[in-house]
Amino acid sequence: MPPSQKTREWRISISEQEFLISTDLNSISHDFVNNAYGSDDMYWAKAMPTAILRNILSNSLVLGVYAVQFPSPKTAEEPSSPETPSPTLEDPSFYFSDEFQGTGAGAEKLEQVGFARFITDHVTVYYLTDVYVEPESRGKGLGKWLISCCREILDSKPHLMRAMLMASPGDGKEFYEENLGMRDMQEEAAEGHVLAMTRRRNQ
Known part of the structure; x- marks a missing residue:
């Protein structure tokens, strides 16, 4: 991510576990x-040499998803501060509220559980790819939360010309239509507005 781009963070608590989404590349685990990339879940990708992977990530906007592990609780002799209720996935106001954006990891330990990557010029064009949540962390709503953060980024860009992604037909298409406001490019093609073209990598 270019140095001029400010790091963005979001936090949420699910079943007493706090999760963080951050665009800070320093927190991303290359491993x-x-x-x-090497798993069957990401059939479109493949594991990369370290130098190549570093180049890919440094030239992208990456949203890392982390389980937050806190230091040991304070002892009984130490004063404690009142607890602040945490937002939940059922509270839609959380997703676009600055009130719940984090301010940095500090002494926290972050365990990466997912990520998404934008290929972008950070102004006019955003291509979303590599959306992934590890199998052990699925079923908690993290994927939907991750996409809501992606949508917040897109909605904050006043000069955005086009956002794109590739999705599987059926459930994938419906998911991104509902949660990211995407539209099938074939519909635009049918209207005569655009023709989508592509070239796949050599097999």
């Missing part, structure tokens, strides 16, 4: 990303 986690490469293991994901």
Whole structure:
């Protein structure tokens, strides 16, 4: 991510576990990303040499998803501060509220559990790819939360010309239509507005 781009963070608590989404590249685990690339879940990707992977990530906007592990609780002799209720996935106001954006990891330990990557010029064009949550962390709503953070980024760009992604037909298409406001490009093609073209990598 270019130095001029400010790091963004979001936090949420699910079943007493706090999760963080951050665009800070320093928190990304290259091993986690490469293991994901090499898994059957990301059939479109493959594991990369370290230098190549570093180049890919440094030239992208990456949203890392982390389980937050806190230091040991304070002893009984130490004063404690009142607890602040945490937002939940059922509270839609959380997703776009600055009130719950984090301010940094501090003494926390972050365990990466997912990520998403934008290929972008950070102004006009955003291509979303590599959306992934590890199998052990699925079923908690993290994927939907991750996409809501992606949508917040897109909605904050006044000069955005086009956002794109590739999704599987059926459930994938419906998911991104509902949660990211995406539209099938074939519909635009049918209207005569655009023709989508592509070239796949050599097999």
